[in-house]
């Protein structure tokens with residue numbers, strides 16, 4: 303490998319990291335440098351996210367330790383057989399870059415991933431050293447997210463969890479078959495074993511900290527994973543089933559969905575075109591339905607057409623259109639669970655409605671003031687001064703809702 307200066311390495315290794323979407327930094331412990339102690343903060347104005355035009359988070363220094371790799375995952379630009387220019391940071395370089403970027407206010411923390419050099423353990427050990435040096439030698443209190451290396455020893459993952467806020471282990475593809483085909487060196491069973499180990503470690507640490515406040519923290523922002531969507535044949539129904547099972551089995555904080563982007567010098571087994579970015583967006587909406595709106599995976603799958611979430615309408619509206627008999631819902635009487643199923647009503651709006659209706663009967667205009675727009679809601683709600691035409695009789699409902707969603711997107715676009 304030719305000698306490169308740090309700036310050239312940064313150009314290569316930051317670019318190589320852009321394909322990883324799982325870098326949000328929410329949900330970690332509060333730390334700061336108030337009183338001149340340490341460097342960095344995870345709270346208040348310390349963490350603020352910004353997004354690149356393609357929607358990816360760039361508020362963290364997001365880099366790879368190296369883009370060389372002994373594995374040959376077809377969808378990855380850094381795979382062994384890829385023809386890209388290679389680079390590799392030393393541990394010390396990553397530490398220095400993180401500190402200097404942080405002090406210049408460019409970043410709020412570090413997201414570090416890597417290709418595999420030598421062996422999984424060798425690479426993971428170097429990543430742990432980055433986090434450990436930042437924490438112990440420089441008292442760095444900013445956010446650290448480490449992407450774990452497949453097949454790394456459990457002891458190394460435990461060490462990583464002592465210094466990082468969040469660890470992620472990518473399942474990569476929604477199905478075991480997809481993983482076998484596109485990432486032949488990876489093993490779905492071992493990936494899940496590592497996730498299970500982390501889940502146990504996090505639970506044991508919570509228990510220990512409940513008893514002893516001084517017990518050291520262990521991945522306080524939990525674990526997350528990423529799935530590439532559109533690189534294999536898995537439909538949305540399979541994607542949400544896989545996500546639901548991961549949330550249930552491993553207590554993940556987040557599953558990130560990354561629409562497959564064709565890479566230069568792509569393998570012949572990959573599709574030539576990327577899926578629409580809207581597919582990724584619809585999957586995130588479906589994910590929220592399962593995590594915050596009380597939908598189970600079967601109900602989300604029910605919103606699909608032939609296994610795919612519609613692109614022109616959000617999954618909650620798609621579900622409501624298939625269950626017209628459940629609507630309209632009386633905004634002055636309905637339980638919270640049912641209000642959460644009304645298209646266009648978010649969790650905050652529902653909570654505001656529940657508070658407001660204790661004082662008086664709500665009219666349609668009151669709901670309009672508590673939400674982003676009333677157009678989408680009208681057909682699904684009964685208010686003190688409003689009762690819609692029975693939904694079953696409205697043949698033109700879907701096109702009207704598509705139009706309402708489009709104008710809302712334009713308004714907030």
Ligand code: SF4
Pocket residue numbers: 371372373374375378379380381382416417418452485
């Ligand atoms: S192990 Fe990671 S870096 Fe290596 S080829 Fe697979 S996805 Fe790419």
